[in-house]
Amino acid sequence: xxxxxxxxxxxxxxxxxxxxxxxxxxxxxxxxxxxxxxxxxxxxxxxxxxxxxxxxxxxxxxxxxxxxxxxxxxxxxxxxxxxxxxxxxxxxxxxxxxxxxxxxxxxxxxxxxxxxxxxxxxxxxxxxxxxxxxxxxxxxxxxxxxxxxxxxxxxxxxxxxxxxxxxxxxxxxxxxxxxxxxxxxxxxxxxxxxxxxxxxxxxxxxxxxxxxxxxxxxxxxxxxxxxxxxxxxxxxxxxxxxxxxxxxxxxxxxxxxxxxxxxxxxxxxxxxxxxxxxxxxxxxxxxxxxxxxxxxxxxxxxxxxxxxxxxxxxxxxxxxxxxxxxxxxxxxxxxxxxxxxxxxxxxxxxxxxxxxxxxxxxxxxxxxxxxxxxxxxxxxxxxxxxxxxxxxxxxxxxxxxxxxxxxxxxxxxxxxxxxxxxxxxxxxxxxxxxxxxxxxx
Amino acid sequence: xxxxxxxxxxxxxxxxxxxxxxxxxxxxxxxxxxxxxxxxxxxxxxxxxxxxxxxxxxxxxxxxxxxxxxxxxxxxxxxxxxxxxxxxxxxxxxxxxxxxxxxxxxxxxxxxxxxxxxxxxxxxxxxxxxxxxxxxxxxxxxxxxxxxxxxxxxxxxxxxxxxxxxxxxxxxxxxxxxxxxxxxxxxxxxxxxxxxxxxxxxxxxxxxxxxxxxxxxxxxxxxxxxxxxxxxxxxxxxxxxxxxxxxxxxxxxxxxxxxxxxxxxxxxxxxxxxxxxxxxxxxxxxxxxxxxxxxxxxxxxxxxxxxxxxxxxxxxxxxxxxxxxxxxxxxxxxxxxxxxxxxxxxxxxxxxxxxxxxxxxxxxxxxxxxxxxxxxxxxxxxxxxxxxxxxxxxxxxxxxxxxxxxxxxxxxxxxxxxxxxxxxxxxxxxxxxxxxxxxxxxxxxxxx
Numbered sequence: 099x100x101x102x103x104x105x106x107x108x109x110x111x112x113x114x115x116x117x118x119x120x121x122x123x124x125x126x127x128x129x130x131x132x133x134x135x136x137x138x139x140x141x142x143x144x145x146x147x148x149x150x151x152x153x154x155x156x157x158x159x160x161x162x163x164x165x166x167x168x169x170x171x172x173x174x175x176x177x178x179x180x181x182x183x184x185x186x187x188x189x190x191x192x193x194x195x196x197x198x199x200x201x202x203x204x205x206x207x208x209x210x211x212x213x214x215x216x217x218x219x220x221x222x223x224x225x226x227x228x229x230x231x232x233x234x235x236x237x238x239x240x241x242x243x244x245x246x247x248x249x250x251x252x253x254x255x256x257x258x259x260x261x262x263x264x265x266x267x268x269x270x271x272x273x274x275x276x277x278x279x280x281x282x283x284x285x286x287x288x289x290x291x292x293x294x295x296x297x298x299x300x301x302x303x304x305x306x307x308x309x310x311x312x313x314x315x316x317x318x319x320x321x322x323x324x325x326x327x328x329x330x331x332x333x334x335x336x337x338x339x340x341x342x343x344x345x346x347x348x349x350x351x352x353x354x355x356x357x358x359x360x361x362x363x364x365x366x367x368x369x370x371x372x373x374x375x376x377x378x379x380x381x382x383x384x385x386x387x388x389x390x391x392x393x394x395x396x397x398x399x400x401x402x403x404x405x406x407x408x409x410x411x412x413x414x415x416x417x418x419x420x421x422x423x424x425x426x427x428x429x430x431x432x433x434x435x436x437x438x439x440x441x442x443x444x445x446x447x448x449x450x451x452x453x454x455x456x457x458x459x460x461x462x463x464x465x466x467x468x469x470x471x472x473x474x475x476x477x478x479x480x481x482x483x484x485x486x487x488x489x490x491x492x493x494x495x496x497x498x499x500x501x502x503x504x505x506x507x508x509x510x511x512x513x514x515x516x517x518x519x520x521x522x523x524x525x526x527x528x529x530x531x532x533x534x535x536x537x538x539x
Numbered sequence: 540x541x542x543x544x545x546x547x548x549x550x551x552x553x554x555x556x557x558x559x560x561x562x563x564x565x566x567x568x569x570x571x572x573x574x575x576x577x578x579x580x581x582x583x584x585x586x587x588x589x590x591x592x593x594x595x596x597x598x599x600x601x602x603x604x605x606x607x608x609x610x611x612x613x614x615x616x617x618x619x620x621x622x623x624x625x626x627x628x629x630x631x632x633x634x635x636x637x638x639x640x641x642x643x644x645x646x647x648x649x650x651x652x653x654x655x656x657x658x659x660x661x662x663x664x665x666x667x668x669x670x671x672x673x674x675x676x677x678x679x680x681x682x683x684x685x686x687x688x689x690x691x692x693x694x695x696x697x698x699x700x701x702x703x704x705x706x707x708x709x710x711x712x713x714x715x716x717x718x719x720x721x722x723x724x725x726x727x728x729x730x731x732x733x734x735x736x737x738x739x740x741x742x743x744x745x746x747x748x749x750x751x752x753x754x755x756x757x758x759x760x761x762x763x764x765x766x767x768x769x770x771x772x773x774x775x776x777x778x779x780x781x782x783x784x785x786x787x788x789x790x791x792x793x794x795x796x797x798x799x800x801x802x803x804x805x806x807x808x809x810x811x812x813x814x815x816x817x818x819x820x821x822x823x824x825x826x827x828x829x830x831x832x833x834x835x836x837x838x839x840x841x842x843x844x845x846x847x848x849x850x851x852x853x854x855x856x857x858x859x860x861x862x863x864x865x866x867x868x869x870x871x872x873x874x875x876x877x878x879x880x881x882x883x884x885x886x887x888x889x890x891x892x893x894x895x896x897x898x899x900x901x902x903x904x905x906x907x908x909x910x911x912x913x914x915x916x917x918x919x920x921x922x923x924x925x926x927x928x929x930x931x932x933x934x935x936x937x938x939x940x941x942x943x944x945x946x947x948x949x950x951x952x953x954x955x956x957x958x959x960x961x962x963x964x965x966x967x968x969x970x971x972x973x974x975x976x977x978x979x980x981x982x983x984x985x986x987x
Contacts, residue, residue, distance in 0.1 A: 478846075492928070522802065526803035526804060526839070526842060530838075530839045
């Protein structure tokens, strides 16, 4: 039995206009969830909901959601959604006009540029100004600076949760206690103030229980890629799969339903021996299995993906799919220990891991997912991901004996995606793997 | 005869290599890519086949496959004669293109855009100019003449500009008017597929070689033998069993996907074929710089290349040459006359242009600045080499920039400083490395 596939026409402002795109039912569901969230944001003034800006890695979505009248906004998601609609070029230039350098994270510039152009979000509705800036993950230094800028821009208060880096590769009890204390003393009081309601730990527990359910299903989906052929693409496809859980929906009924549906679809594909669905339909035979490190490029997302599926390359595991949490390594939100598990969640996001842990994790993926290639997409303006990637490349190559590849692009700055250059590298890389196979045979 | 063809469509030049089943390179052809890959590809292929027939001619005569009867052709004489014959053939090709340039230039004058009163004097000047170029060309193609560009555009263009400067009159036919005609017509000449074939031009080249006492000690019998051998070589059927394409414009080739190979793999294999001890390859082409590691079989194990910015690649040198109003081939020799290396901080083409002017304004010598520029390019390549895994022994430098002595000098110095002694391989045919790799892939694909 094959999964149900609905063919829908993309909206006029989506990439590759005119092309008919294949979407699974879960994608349609997700689209509706995102649209409803942007609608709720646009109507927040009327509904009396307050708006909390926060980042994806280590976000405290259940905590925000437990107040019932707080809505999260994730600036990176606005930036990437705008990039997929080819709108960030202008926004980045707008920010550069204000004096932000070319080297500054393009997410930041797209966000600042959007704010300065009426703050119209990806869905075409206005994103309301923040009532609170909740900086719940400090592993990325740019996040700190970003919220300093937004504080200036909106004159909004900041709640800062300082997340210690996993420098030694472990989370100690004192690190966890330090985080819990900050959540109690810094974060919750500020949320209460903005919300006007008291924090209710039982509501938080209920949300965490729902998170856990969705997390189980997500892991089953991601781990389905251990099968040969893989029924999913764990990078380009996973970008959609991780959308709800890393953003505004973790802990909601909608997310539980979405992941239940997604898992069903993937299991059906697996049972039918099908490969991933691409924007051009079913993928051809699986020829290469890759582990990918680094975020995707958003401005030419489809073009970049096409360079993979045209060659029969499936990404079987990616670090980007863990950017908001390493559920596949066992972490689950825990209603029995609500604040502690929120702390652990913040500790565990991928870029908070030190280099040895990242190398070990990626090498493990290569082995467990039977990959025959390890590719890095190095993002020009993202220090959190890109620092140390060449070292990672060499180490993973040495530990696993597989061929490493390296391409460079950017998140949402269209000027830093050179299609011809990346295509040359990708083709060379696939041919190199092929040649190695022939040599070994 | 069964042959294999490799085509490398680079951003600046297009190269073709013809190989036989024993991996012997029989012919090489090159042309500028002129923003028209289809034409460039056709011309490079034609040139490679012409070169192949010359190789076969040489092979046939020197192995005695052609019965020379009287034995009047001494081998020493034969080599000199063949070199002369090839030069005459190239001259005929040049003159054919020059005639076409003359024709369309004259037609251009007749168009309404040129002032009526100036048409006749302009036509006269052009006639004189083209005649002078034709005479000058006899010298360029003489055996032993100094090496010049392989491209009609460069040869004709340099002479034309010099002639235009001499013939221009401030109140009549100005320099700008003359240059304007050339600019309008040269691209059309480049994009016209003229008959530059061996068949069409060999007869004339032979006449030129044998005419005016040019027989060079060869008897009438020998001439007959040679003419007959030429006919025989022209009659050999050349059958391409497989062709593989690579390079920046590879997607333009009308080849199925499996016959398009990445330039990185082609450069790796090409370098390995030319120098079997190769472990690390540096290729600096027009648009890309690539650092490649290969295993003892020539299989690529790791590579790095520049990102979307072509800073520090061949194009950069082209831009610098334009800034200095020089030919790109002149940069290396001039840089070698430096007394010191002026520090240049940027390989960004725009910034380097500004830096170049600033240094000139500060009174630095062009030679010293150029040496600094070459060092800056190589420093950038060193970074890519380090990223790809360093420099192992032996180290092969390929691509057009490998023919630039100042770049080679900077590279050898920096390699020794950073990695110690390494055997540095550079072939005179380094620009063909990618095409050699492609031809070898073509051969291997058929061989299975």
